Amino acid sequence: MGFLSIREVSLAIQGHMILDHVSFDVNQGEVVGLIGPNGSGKTTLFNLLSGFLAPTGGSIHFRGSDITNCSPSVRAQKGIGRVFQNFGIFRDMTLEENILVALEALPHEQKKLLGDMKFLVHRTLAMVGLEKSAKKKAGALSGGQMRLLEIARTLKCGKDLFLLDEPTAGVSPKMTGQVSGLIAELKREGKTVLIIEHDLPFIGRICDRVIVLDVGKVVLEGTPDEVKQSKELQEIYFGADPTT
Amino acid sequence: MKRLLSFLSCVAVLSGCTGGGSSDGTDPIKVGYLGPLTGEATSYGMDTLNGVKIAVEDINAEGGINGRKIELIAEDGRCTGTDAAGAAQKLIHVDKVSVIIGGQCSGETLAAAPIAEAAKVVMMSPLSSSPDVTNAGDFIFRDYPNDALKTKAMANYFKEKGYTRVVLITENTDFAMAFRNSLKENTGADNFVLDEVVEPGTKDYRSLLTRLKGKEFDVFFPNGQTSATVAAMIEQFREQGFLQPMVSHDVAQDKSLLDLAPKASKGMHAINVPEVSVDSAFGSKFLSKFGDAQASLAFAAHAHDAMRVLAAAMKEVGTDSMKIRDYLYALKGHDGVVGRFRFDKNGDVVGIPYVLYEVKDGAWGKVADIPVD
Amino acid sequence: MEQLLINGLIAGSLAALIAGGLALVYGVLGIFNLALGQMVLLGGYAVWWLHQSVGLTLPVSIVGGLLMAGGLTWVTFEVFIAPFYKRHRFLPLVTTIALGMILDAAMLLFFEARPRSILSNGKNIMDIGGVRLSVEQVYLVVLTVLLLCVFAYVLHSTPFGRRIRAVVQHSHAAMSLGIRASVLHRVIFILSGVLAACGGIFIGIDQNLTPVLAFPITIKAYAAIIAGGKGNFWGAIVCAYLIALLEQLVIGIEWFGRFYIPAGYQQSVALLFIIVFLLCRPSGLFSFKNRTA
Incomplete structure (x- = not known):
């Protein structure tokens, strides 16, 4: 059984199959891309993994234990971190507070190992070059800066599995490089990452493996190169008659 | 319920x-x-x-x-x-x-x-x-x-006491509004320095009463539907430092008014049916x-x-x-x-007469019978 | 004029207590609690009962009343809110209307219809430069402001307050960080009940308690949170004071030196306030555009 294993997970809402018997494993230290057209169920799958939705069938195991029925906060304490498509930062709180509140929410035994919180907050902000804005409201940041802040926060909170929902959405091209650099940093630190992304070159640069989702089903799985060259992907994204 | x-x-x-x-x-x-x-x-x-x-x-x-x-x-x-x-x-x-x-x-x-x-x-x-x-x-x-009789008795009482400038605050209910109209008819509409109607259940009269600052008047008539509102009126009236006498009707002559406003109700008058x-x-x-x-x-x-x-x-x-x-x-x-x-x-x-009451020593006491003609 | 400002301060302090708790609940849970007015009154009645019937001293009665109010709000949450609010956020709207009716009847049964005043002796009036107010009012206003200061401190300078703000601003992100939102939901709901009870005690001391005051209280609190912006605690507080002050000015001022607005319109101020805000600034007085994509 993998680090994260998803077994036959289904979600039906009012008779519609949003996810249809989805199964795949993610190994520790792996960076896996999750792609597929809009409405294919990618974000829904993330919501099932973070615990905001409960599957109507199947099970989810994380590090060998069944977390299918755990609450979001319990999953977070077990080490699952999430970066939201719509920026999961607290806009009316300062950057400092944004990091602090995350550190304070850690389980007791982990908090004891942190040492000086102030120092840790400073280091986390410095990692993404935002230490000078520590007292500013997070809502005043640019999209790219928000994303960096959120990833850095998740990284420093001792999370082991990262669910990144479109980390480049709303980020200027200039900052995209910085974001992918940070994800590479996650990989170096041995973290496991699951990324939803539309930017295929971006996926190609950083992912070990890619899973393609369409209409709630896993239709393709392989290395970025394999997937890029497959006919199915072309059909899913551009229809049956590709123009490129 | x-x-x-x-x-x-x-x-x-x-x-x-x-x-x-x-x-x-x-x-x-x-x-x-x-x-x-x-x-x-x-x-x-x-x-x-x-x-x-x-x-x-x-x-x-x-x-x-x-x-x-x-x-x-x-x-x-x-x-x-x-x-x-x-x-x-x-x-x-x-x-x-x-x-x-x-x-x-x-x-x-x-x-x-x-x-x-x-x-x-x-x-x-x-x-x-x-x-x-x-x-x-x-x-x-x-x-x-009928209040038509009571307001007549009230108007006579005002005349007798020489109260020609009346302050009237009325709660907007059938009873209190009819009483107001009847009282104005019997007393003469010109005799009202302030004549305001408030929504039923109003408890805050402070700002309304500040309008009276610097005005001259002889008597305050709190015309409420319940003792709760009359209590709020008279308490806030005294709070603002007005010393004028206060006269009211049946609603005021209620034990609970004395519990609610023990200081403010002191010396207040009411005209009502005889007590039992x-x-x-x-x-x-x-x-x-x-x-x-x-x-x-x-x-x-x-x-x-x-x-x-x-x-x-x-x-x-x-x-x-x-x-x-x-x-x-x-x-x-x-x-x-x-x-x-x-x-x-x-x-x-x-055949039911009226009685003038006054708050004395923390209780409503009879002052005089008022004959009804 | 000074008198009107003071009057606004007194009425505003009362409104702020009630609206503040409501804003927190709305911000965090996204639900409407229409039994709020009844909770306000019950807090006042509980203190009246402990002080006047049981004979405890006033401070002990107040603490006891607040504890009872907290307990009652907790039960309310478990029975009338928790089973429903995750299914649809409008369901509690219906369940709390039902609760309000139950509490209305319960208050009539236990406390009777006659008005009750928490203090048995009258108020002590003082005169400061032509402004008249009672010693009790000074206490009430000062305590309210103090309470709000304590709230400000807790909300902005403690881990607990940070957690609350995090849940208000992005509940999913907060939960993904390991914050237990369901516990916070309970704590916040209970806090709003306790703040409401403080409002009830305020009424019971400054005016008097009658079982039917509930609905107008609820309406005013909602006017303040709508005008203050969705779930914005400080916005609601400021708007509560603002509405109260407007209510005093509307009927206390001789407009253009010519006429007075009839007192019957005083209660429309809060409703007019809501309408104007919904038309001009639907997102409230204190929401600024700070979204950069």
Whole structure:
């Protein structure tokens, strides 16, 4: 059984199959891309993994234990971190507070190992070059800066599995490089990452493996190169008659 | 919830009368009660309903009306016209009561009157004093005096005291508005320095009263529907440092006003119907059964007398509405707890005098009788 | 004029207590609690009962009343809110209307319809430069402001307050960080109940308690949170003071030196306030555009 294993997970809402018997494993230290057209169920799958939705069938195991029925906060304490498509930062709180509140929410035994919180907050902000804005409201940041802040926060909170929902959405091209650099940093630190992304070159640069989702089903799985060259992907994204 | 309350009160009465024993096979006579059992004016409803209950129990213990027991059916009018109209419909057309005691608030009575009038059911209010009730209908009676008389007495009192500049704050209810109009008619509209109408239940009068700063006036008339609002008015009036005398009506002459505003109520005057003493036979019976009256024992006594005079009518002429009505118009006099009274050609009570009261040593005390001409 | 400002301060302090708790609940849970007015009154009645009937001293009665209010709000949450609010956020709207009716009836049953005042002796009036107010009012206003300061401190300078703000601003992100939102939901709901009870005590001391005051109280609190912006605690507080002040000015001022607005319109101020805000600034007085994509 993998680090994260998803077994036959289904979600039906009012008779519609949003996810249809989805199964795949993610190994520790792996960076896996999750792609597929809009409405294919990618974000829904993330919501099932973070615990905001409960599957109507199947099970989810994380590090060998069944977390299918755990609450979001319990999953977070077990080490699952999430970066939201719509920026999961607290806009009316300062950057400092944004990091602090995350550190304070850690389980007791982990908090004891942190040492000086102030120092840790400073280091986390410095990692993404935002230490000078520590007292500013997070809502005043640019999209790219928000994303960096959120990833850095998740990284420093001792999370082991990262669910990144479109980390480049709303980020200027200039900052995209910085974001992918940070994800590479996650990989170096041995973290496991699951990324939803539309930017295929971006996926190609950083992912070990890619899973393609369409209409709630896993239709393709392989290395970025394999997937890029497959006919199915072309059909899913551009229809049956590709123009490129 | 109002259904629950009225249901409970019915059960209470029913269990009270079935305890009487003798059943000679005749149906009980159904008597409807209509009054505020929930809402701001609940205290009036409770007191009057309890007064009626005492009368019903006594009558049933005496063997009923020509052998027929009285069955009391209480409905909630919430002191509002719409609720009272609905309650009257139910009493008349569903329960098919012979007579109705109610409403209590003038708004209730005025809304229920056309329904009772159309169905030709005698309705007697023990508490409504609005001048409008006078012409509410041929079948509509009351054993509580008309405010038109009281405002006349009030105007005379103002004249006697030399109060020519009056401050009047009125709560927007049928009773208080009618009182205001009648008072203005009798006193003269030019004599009001401030004449403001506020929404029912208002508790904050501070800014309204600041308008009086620097103005000259002789007397303050807090014209509220309940003692809760009158208490807020007089307390905030004194708070602002005004020393002018205060005069009010029935609503103010209430024990709870003294608890709510013990300092502000000192020296306040009120013109009201005669009190009923707790030491009287009726008073002690009420006390032992229901405890202190929530608003006033006099309200309970008027309700008791309404039931008694209707029972006397039905004993004499049966349950035919026309006959009951004619009996009441022809009545020479009925000796009730509140005194000897009869009804004039409009169904208004005749024979209930007025009394001037004053708050002295933390209690309402009688100052003088006011003759009614 | 000074008198009007003071009057506004007194009325505003009362409104702020009630609206503040409501804003927190709305911000965090996204639900409407229409039994709020009843909770306000019950808090006042509980203190009246402990002080006047049981005979405890006033401070002990107040603490006891607040504890009872907290307990009652907790039960309310478990029975009337928790089973429903995750299914649809409008369901509690219906359940709390039902609760309000139950509490209305319960208050009539236990406390009767007659008005009650927590203090049995009258108020002590003082005159400061032509402005008249009672010693009790000074206490009430000062305590309210103090309470709001304590709230400000907790909300902005403690881990607990940070957690609350995090849940208000992005509940999913907060949960993904390991913050237990369901516990916070309970704590916040209970806090709003306790703040409401403080409002009830305020009424019971400054004016008097009657069982039917509930609905107008609820309406005013909602006017303040709508005008203050969805779930914005400080916005609601400021707007509560603002509405109260407007209510005093509307009827206390001789407009253009010519006429007074009839007192009957005083209560419309809060409703007018809501309408104007919904038309001009639907997102409230204190929401600024700070979204950069």
